Structure formats: C-alpha cells, structure tokens
Amino acid sequence: MIGLDLSKLKSVNDKYGMFHAMTEKESVEGSFHFSAKDNLTSKDMETCSGSRILEGYRPAFDATAIAKMRAAGGELVGKTNMDEFGFGTFSANSGFEVPRNPFDTERACGGSSGGSACAAAVFEDHVSLGVSTGGSICCPASFCGVYGIAPTYGRVSRYGLIDYGNSLDKIGILSSKATDLRKYLGIIAGKDEKDPTSCVQPDFNPGYRKLSSVAVPKEGMEGLSKDVESAFRKSLETLESMGTEIEFVEMPSLKYAMPAYYVLATSEASTNLARYVGMRYGQQEGDLSLKFDDYFTSFRSEYFGDEAKRRILLGTFTRMVGFRDRYYAKALQVRKVVIDDYKRILATHDAVLAPTMPFTAPRFDDIANMSALDAYKADYLTIPANIAGTPHMSVPCGYGSDGMPIGMQFVADHWDEEILLSVAEDWEKVFESKKPEVTI
Amino acid sequence: MKIGLEIHVQLPTKSKMFCSCPTTDAEAPNTHVCPTCLGMPGSRPVLNRKVMEYGIMLAKMLGCKVADTTWFSRKTYFYPDMTKSVQITQYDNPVGEGGIYYLGGKKPIRITRIHIEEDPGKTKRVGDQSSLVDYNRSGIPLAEIVTEPDLSTPAEAREFLGQLIQDIRHVIDLPGDGERSIRCDCNISVGKERCEVKNVTGLKNVERALTFEVIRQTKILKAGGKIERETRRFDEERGVTISVRKKEFEADYGYIDEPDLGVYHIKELAESIKIKESPLKMTLRLADQYGIDQKMAKQLVTTSVGLAELFETVANRTDVQNAVKWVVGPVSANWKSLGDKDLQPIVDTICRFSAGGITDTECGIEIKSYMTGEDASAVMGAAADLDALIVKFLDENPGLIDDYRKNDKAANKVIGFVMKNSGGQYSSSDVVDATKKLIESRL
Numbered sequence: 001m002i003g004l005d006l007s008k009l010k011s012v013n014d015k016y017g018m019f020h021a022m023t024e025k026e027s028v029e030g031s032f033h034f035s036a037k038d039n040l041t042s043k044d045m046e047t048c049s050g051s052r053i054l055e056g057y058r059p060a061f062d063a064t065a066i067a068k069m070r071a072a073g074g075e076l077v078g079k080t081n082m083d084e085f086g087f088g089t090f091s092a093n094s095g096f097e098v099p100r101n102p103f104d105t106e107r108a109c110g111g112s113s114g115g116s117a118c119a120a121a122v123f124e125d126h127v128s129l130g131v132s133t134g135g136s137i138c139c140p141a142s143f144c145g146v147y148g149i150a151p152t153y154g155r156v157s158r159y160g161l162i163d164y165g166n167s168l169d170k171i172g173i174l175s176s177k178a179t180d181l182r183k184y185l186g187i188i189a190g191k192d193e194k195d196p197t198s199c200v201q202p203d204f205n206p207g208y209r210k211l212s213s214v215a216v217p218k219e220g221m222e223g224l225s226k227d228v229e230s231a232f233r234k235s236l237e238t239l240e241s242m243g244t245e246i247e248f249v250e251m252p253s254l255k256y257a258m259p260a261y262y263v264l265a266t267s268e269a270s271t272n273l274a275r276y277v278g279m280r281y282g283q284q285e286g287d288l289s290l291k292f293d294d295y296f297t298s299f300r301s302e303y304f305g306d307e308a309k310r311r312i313l314l315g316t317f318t319r320m321v322g323f324r325d326r327y328y329a330k331a332l333q334v335r336k337v338v339i340d341d342y343k344r345i346l347a348t349h350d351a352v353l354a355p356t357m358p359f360t361a362p363r364f365d366d367i368a369n370m371s372a373l374d375a376y377k378a379d380y381l382t383i384p385a386n387i388a389g390t391p392h393m394s395v396p397c398g399y400g401s402d403g404m405p406i407g408m409q410f411v412a413d414h415w416d417e418e419i420l421l422s423v424a425e426d427w428e429k430v431f432e433s434k435k436p437e438v439t440i
Numbered sequence: 441m442k443i444g445l446e447i448h449v450q451l452p453t454k455s456k457m458f459c460s461c462p463t464t465d466a467e468a469p470n471t472h473v474c475p476t477c478l479g480m481p482g483s484r485p486v487l488n489r490k491v492m493e494y495g496i497m498l499a500k501m502l503g504c505k506v507a508d509t510t511w512f513s514r515k516t517y518f519y520p521d522m523t524k525s526v527q528i529t530q531y532d533n534p535v536g537e538g539g540i541y542y543l544g545g546k547k548p549i550r551i552t553r554i555h556i557e558e559d560p561g562k563t564k565r566v567g568d569q570s571s572l573v574d575y576n577r578s579g580i581p582l583a584e585i586v587t588e589p590d591l592s593t594p595a596e597a598r599e600f601l602g603q604l605i606q607d608i609r610h611v612i613d614l615p616g617d618g619e620r621s622i623r624c625d626c627n628i629s630v631g632k633e634r635c636e637v638k639n640v641t642g643l644k645n646v647e648r649a650l651t652f653e654v655i656r657q658t659k660i661l662k663a664g665g666k667i668e669r670e671t672r673r674f675d676e677e678r679g680v681t682i683s684v685r686k687k688e689f690e691a692d693y694g695y696i697d698e699p700d701l702g703v704y705h706i707k708e709l710a711e712s713i714k715i716k717e718s719p720l721k722m723t724l725r726l727a728d729q730y731g732i733d734q735k736m737a738k739q740l741v742t743t744s745v746g747l748a749e750l751f752e753t754v755a756n757r758t759d760v761q762n763a764v765k766w767v768v769g770p771v772s773a774n775w776k777s778l779g780d781k782d783l784q785p786i787v788d789t790i791c792r793f794s795a796g797g798i799t800d801t802e803c804g805i806e807i808k809s810y811m812t813g814e815d816a817s818a819v820m821g822a823a824a825d826l827d828a829l830i831v832k833f834l835d836e837n838p839g840l841i842d843d844y845r846k847n848d849k850a851a852n853k854v855i856g857f858v859m860k861n862s863g864g865q866y867s868s869s870d871v872v873d874a875t876k877k878l879i880e881s882r883l
Binding site: 049060167197200281289316 | 481486518526
C-alpha cells in the first residue's frame with residue numbers, strides 16, 4: 001500500500017483504474033480521505049454510476065452518506081469505477097474503465113464496488129464507500145483482500161444513491177483496517193428524513209460482543225474451489241481456537257435466493273432505468289428530429305451497455321401482465337422464506353458463516369469467456385443475506401495458490417451490526433493479511 | 441348503455457405529493473421543481489401525509505372500505521412529461537375500495553376504488569416539429585376515483601360528476617375551480633364491447649365526448665358492424681373522439697411495489713378522521729328532518745353550508761316557520777354581505793322576535809342592518825321609502841289584489857314598477873319581500 005499523495009493520484013489510477021473521477025486538489029485538506037462508489041451523487045464530481053448514459057452528469061446535491069463523511073472532516077478524493085448501475089460481479093461491465101486487481105492487474109477486482117475495494121487495498125488509511133445490492137461490497141472486498149461491511153437494509157440513508165434495486169440497495173464501508181468499519185459506519189448510519197426507509201432503524205451505538213457461535217450452512221460448502229475450501233476450513237479452526245462454537249446446519253432456502261434475487265433486482269432496476277431517456281441530464285447527444293419514443297429508443301440503444309439491456313429485458317418480462325404473479329409476486333414470497341430461515345438459525349447462533357466467493361479473483365480473459373448465467377451464479381453465497389436485508393461482512397481469511405486473496409462472509413440478524421464489527425476487530429488480531437505490492 | 445368513469449381530482453395540498461415544492465401557480469415554467477419532482481438520479485420520494493388524509497376522507501365520502509394497510513406502486517410508461525418514466529400510484533391495496541355513492545340521493549353508483557397518485561408534468565406543442573415540457577405540475581397529488589359502469593346516459597354522467605365535485609369540494613375544501621380542473625377517462629359501451637375516451641377535461645366535455653360515442657357506436661351497430669375495444673381521445677374543438685390505439689396495443693404498465701415508500705398502516709388514522717356531511721346528504725336530511733321542500737333545502741345548502749347550519753340552529757331555537765321566514769328570507773338575501781361576521785346576533789334577533797320582544801319590521805331591519813353593516817335608521821328609512829312606493833302603486837291599482845288572488849304572479853307587476861322607479865337602490869329580494877308583505881296585508 002502507499003500513502004495518498006494527490007500529485008501521484010493520476011499515475012496510480014493509470015495503473016489500477018479505480019477512479020472514474022478524481023479530485024483536482026493538490027493535497028488533502030480534511031482530517032481523513034475517502035472515496036465513494038460512482039453511484040453516490042457528489043456535487044463537485046461527475047457522477048455516472050458506471051454508465052455512458054450519465055456521462056457529464058453533475059448532480060445538484062450530495063448523497064447523504066457523502067455529505068456526512070464530509071461533515072465529519074472527510075475529503076472526497078475520487079469516485080470509484082463500477083459495473084454499469086451495479087450490474088455485475090467483476091466491475092467488467094463498466095461504461096468506462098475497468099479497475100484492476102492490486103494483487104494481479106490481469107485479474108478483476110470483483111464487483112460491483114470494484115473500484116472501491118481496489119482503492120481500499122491500494123491506499124493507506126483510506127476508506128471507501130461501497131454499495132451492495134446482491135453482494136457488491138463483499139465480493140470485491142474478498143477479491144481484493146480487504147474488510148467490507150454492508151449494514152442492515154435501511155441503516156444508511158439511500159438519499160443520493162443512484163438506484164439499482166431500491167428494496168435491496170445498501171451503502172457500506174470498505175477498508176484494509178477492521179477498526180475503520182466501526183468508525184465510518186458510525187458516521188454514515190442514522191435516520192434521514194429524505195429516505196423514509198432509513199427512519200425505522202433503532203439507534204446505532206454498537207458495543208463489543210464476543211462471537212460465541214456460528215452456523216455454517218452445508219449448502220454454502222458446495223461448488224467451492226479447492227483453495228477457497230481449504231482456506232475456509234482453516235479459518236474455522238482458527239475461530240474454534242478463539243472459543244467460537246461452530247455448527248454445520250441446513251439452510252434449504254439458500255438455493256432459492258438467487259432466482260428470487262434476479263427477479264426482484266431486475267424488476268426494480270428496469271423501472272429505475274426507465275428515466276434515462278436523454279432528456280434531462282447526463283448524455284444528451286441524440287437525433288432530435290425523431291419522434292419522442294423513437295428518440296428514447298435510439299438513445300437507450302446507443303448508451304446502455306449490454307448487461308444493462310439484458311437486465312432491463314429480464315426485469316420488464318418478470319413484471320408483465322401474465323408473468324407478474326408467476327415471477328415478481330413469487331419472488332417477494334421467497335424473500336420472506338429466506339428471512340425466516342435466517343431468523344430461525346440466528347435465534348441460536350450469533351452469525352451465519354460461509355466463504356464469500358466460491359473462487360478467487362478471475363483473470364479478465366476467463367471472464368470474457370463466461371456466460372451471463374455463470375457470472376450470475378458466482379454470487380450465490382452473497383445473495384441470500386442481501387435479499388434478506390441482513391447485515392453482512394467479508395473479512396480476508398487466506399490466499400490461494402495463485403496468491404489471490406480469499407474472504408469469508410459473516411451474516412448477522414437485522415440491526416445487529418455490533419457482532420460483525422466485534423468479529424472483524426478480533427479477527428484482525430489473529431489473521432495477518434497481506435498487502436499488495438504497489439509500485440508506480 | 442353502460443358508462444363508467446375514472447375521475448382524476450387534484451388534491452388541495454400546499455406542497456407536492458413527494459417533495460416540498462409549492463403547488464400554487466408558478467409565474468414561469470419549470471420553477472416549482474426540485475430533484476425529486478424532476479426525477480433526478482439519487483432523489484427519493486417522501487410522502488406528504490396530508491395526501492393520505494385526503495385520500496381517506498374521499499374514500500369515506502364515497503362509502504368505500506378504507507384499507508388497514510396501503511402502499512404505492514410504480515406504473516412504468518415512457519412519455520416526455522413523466523420525469524421518472526414511472527408514475528407513483530396505487531395498484532394493490534389502494535386507500536379505498538368497494539363504495540356506493542347515491543346519485544341525486546337515489547340511484548346507487550358503485551365505486552370500484554379510490555387511490556392516490558402523482559400528476560405528471562405538462563407537454564405543450566410549439567409549432568409542428570417540437571414540444572416544450574413544463575414540470576411545475578409534476579408531483580401534484582391526485583385522487584383517482586373509479587366507478588363501475590352504472591351510469592346510463594351521458595347526461596347522467598355529467599350530473600354525477602357535478603354532484604361528485606360539489607361533494608368533494610365540500611369535504612376537502614377544494615378551491616372553486618375544481619370543476620374545470622377535473623379530468624376524466626370515460627368508458628362507454630352501447631353494445632358489448634367498450635371504448636375508453638381518455639383524459640377529457642371538464643363536465644361539459646365529458647357529456648359531449650360520451651354523446652359523440654353513443655352516436656358513433658350506435659351507427660356502427662345499426663350498420664351491422666362490430667365495436668372494437670380501443671382507446672380514444674376527445675378533440676374539444678371539433679367535438680369528436682379519435683382512435684388512439686387498439687386493445688392489442690394497450691400499454692402493459694408492469695406494476696411493481698414502490699420500494700422507497702414502504703407500507704402504511706392507516707387503520708388508526710382512518711378511524712380518527714371524521715368527514716363533513718356532504719351537501720347532498722345535508723339537503724336530503726334538512727328536507728326530511730324539518731319537513732321543508734327539497735328545493736328550499738337545496739337552495740340553502742348551495743348558497744352556503746353555513747347558511748344551512750344557521751337554518752338548523754334557528755329551527756331548533758325557535759321553530760321551522762321562523763327559520764323559513766327569516767333564514768330563507770332576508771338572511772339568505774343578504775348572505776354575501778355578511779362576510780366573516782359572527783352569526784350569533786342574527787339568531788338572538790330572531791329569538792327576540794319569536795318571543796314577541798320585537799316586531800316583524802324591527803326584526804327585518806335589525807337583521808339587514810347587522811348583515812350589511814348599514815346604519816339601522818338608514819335601513820329603516822330605505823325600507824319605509826320602499827314601502828311607501830309599493831303602497832302608492834297598490835293604491836293606484838286596486839284591481840291588482842284580486843289578480844293576485846287568482847295568480848300570485850300578479851306581484852311581478854308591482855315588483856317591476858318598483859325596480860324601474862327606484863333607480864336600483866333596493867335589492868330584488870328586498871323588493872320581493874316587501875311587495876309580498878304589503879299585498880298579503882290587503883288580502
């Protein structure tokens with residue numbers, strides 16, 4: 001890792017591609033520096049949510065999370081690259097630059113908060129705001145070997161978050177230091193009258209609790225790469241030695257979470273993306289002689305990426321008359337089942353634990369050969385907690401034979417960020433994480 | 441023939457439905473806007489509680505069952521005036537369902553549902569090639585009332601709307617131009633298949649559009665043709681409806697729940713809300729309870745609900761006869777000049793008359809003087825002058841009393857004479873009252 005020298009920001013970014021937009025200041029004036037995923041609106045920096053359709057968009061307001069970080073003395077140094085609107089697992093579906101993994105620049109950072117994980121891994125004393133819809137904080141945290149927490153749905157105001165799936169989106173923290181999670185989540189958490197879904201939360205003042213027991217779903221041990229499985233089993237031993245009881249449990253709802261997630265997320269996404277028609281903000285280069293609906297179509301065809309188009313099609317289909325009950329309404333029911341399953345297990349355990357991703361960060365050439373379905377399946381371990389709205393966190397727990405970081409994910413009950421923050425701090429004392437070699 | 445209506449009414453909140461922008465008329469286009477009503481990425485809706493309250497009030501007025509829990513949905517369609525290409529409306533569990541509303545107090549019209557939603561902006565064509573969009577209206581709250589196809593004629597549909605608007609105006613203090621701002625989707629079937637005429641503005645146009653459809657559909661059926669299910673629009677200038685799209689091209693709005701707003705538990709709120717009696721109900725009750733003519737009751741209520749309430753007070757304190765004599769008489773005649781003055785002195789005056797403390801003339805003068813703010817002696821002097829003028833005419837035309845016995849329209853001769861010869865200094869109701877009083881004293 002390297003210290004943050006703003007004069008070198010550009011050359012670091014040339015190597016890793018973590019930022020879509022960067023500060024033009026010469027030095028950090030605030031008491032700390034941070035970056036934010038590019039789907040969080042910022043007054044002074046272009047905000048595109050990874051999409052060419054928003055190119056040139058300068059929001060009139062700061063997202064609440066960014067405003068709170070600034071009010072606490074933070075200086076926003078960059079907006080991080082991401083999959084277009086959060087649609088992806090590797091940040092490779094970006095309308096702009098694809099961030100490169102600090103441990104091997106031939107490999108992906110994970111997604112969709114890939115640029116945030118990259119920045120957290122590369123810069124010392126740096127914290128990055130990420131956003132998770134289906135695993136977009138934990139996945140890149142795992143691939144880049146950093147800590148990442150997505151709090152309970154509704155814990156952090158979504159005002160100023162460019163929506164992917166409003167009932168799923170959560171703003172969280174990525175950092176190489178476990179103690180940062182508590183510190184910065186404390187800053188951005190809390191009720192905000194501009195986001196009614198943030199106003200039902202209990203107070204956020206987490207203390208310390210020792211992790212006494214975790215449940216490991218047997219379903220979560222399927223389909224893992226050898227490296228991931230062995231690193232995870234070794235971590236279980238470490239946890240046991242720390243006095244944590246480990247129990248393998250059945251969690252049958254896990255396999256239904258993924259299809260339900262893609263129905264809900266794309267249904268909501270397809271309505272969220274309907275507003276981008278080239279009329280009011282962002283990119284507006286289109287043929288104005290066309291009739292309005294032809295203009296909208298040509299504009300959206302030109303500026304949305306393939307994955308965005310795929311999800312608009314999927315999400316529009318699942319909410320059509322005749323299919324709505326079969327897909328959208330059913331997915332809402334599945335969400336309840338998943339929540340119930342977590343509640344059942346968390347009634348007798350502090351957390352549910354599984355590896356974060358089934359493999360380590362893949363090479364870009366392998367990603368290019370993956371089908372969309374293969375890529376969707378890679379998220380099967382991070383999706384359940386996201387669809388349930390339960391807080392979850394990835395911590396580094398080992399390194400593969402390829403030298404790439406491996407992470408494991410703890411899931412706690414709604415509003416119980418306390419246990420996650422406590423675990424992270426205890427874990428950091430016993431697990432020595434490697435730092436990427438950064439040279440510019 | 442079956443007619444069903446979907447009626448959109450603007451709700452009179454001070455700020456918009458999901459942001460704090462004002463709802464008042466703006467001086468320039470696109471000035472009453474903010475990130476939320478412009479649908480800027482990252483903005484979010486926050487419900488104006490007053491909109492939910494109005495929704496509940498109207499649901500109650502329409503005899504609907506108010507939902508215990510209600511929520512919002514997203515209706516997706518693409519149009520330039522729709523900032524998010526998504527309208528926040530209600531689909532499942534609207535605020536009210538299954539009501540009955542009595543037309544003219546008699547004919548039941550079933551109400552399918554009532555829901556609340558946001559209005560889009562306005563598109564204005566400029567020249568042939570382009571349009572301008574004004575988003576000042578974007579996010580103004582609306583109530584949509586959907587009826588079953590229980591209306592039988594275009595005239596009845598108009599009557600229904602007129603009554604509905606009057607009741608709505610009364611229950612939620614809708615401003616006076618509510619009638620013009622009403623927008624309606626009209627469903628009409630003469631045969632089996634129905635057509636929908638979208639977005640017709642105003643009562644008169646609803647009747648015109650429906651009448652045109654009756655004729656059009658009847659002609660097709662008579663010629664042995666088939667009515668196609670379709671959506672049409674009304675051309676106000678030409679008075680015709682025009683096909684917009686056939687059924688198979690009907691938009692699929694792909695409704696999903698609005699995740700940013702959550703679920704509203706409104707049971708307690710609904711129980712705490714009491715609505716005012718509607719003018720129609722009040723009219724029917726007054727006629728029934730006090731044994732007065734329905735026409736008279738309607739006249740009282742349409743002049744002002746306050747006047748009708750005064751009638752009730754007086755009737756209860758004295759008797760119905762006195763209430764009719766004074767409240768329907770001089771109080772009603774001078775109602776406009778009352779302003780916001782207290783009503784109690786009027787009640788007291790009539791009570792004193794009723795108890796025999798003052799004479800008929802004194803009572804009339806006191807009431808008028810109080811209501812208009814004119815000096816009592818001036819009122820009295822004017823009344824005396826008026827009386828003198830009438831007496832003079834009656835003395836000069838003694839046959840008139842006999843004519844009056846046969847037909848009370850004979851009084852019009854006196855009234856016409858006085859109006860013509862007094863230079864318009866007396867109100868017509870004063871002249872009518874004085875004439876009747878003086879004729880009847882000679883019968």
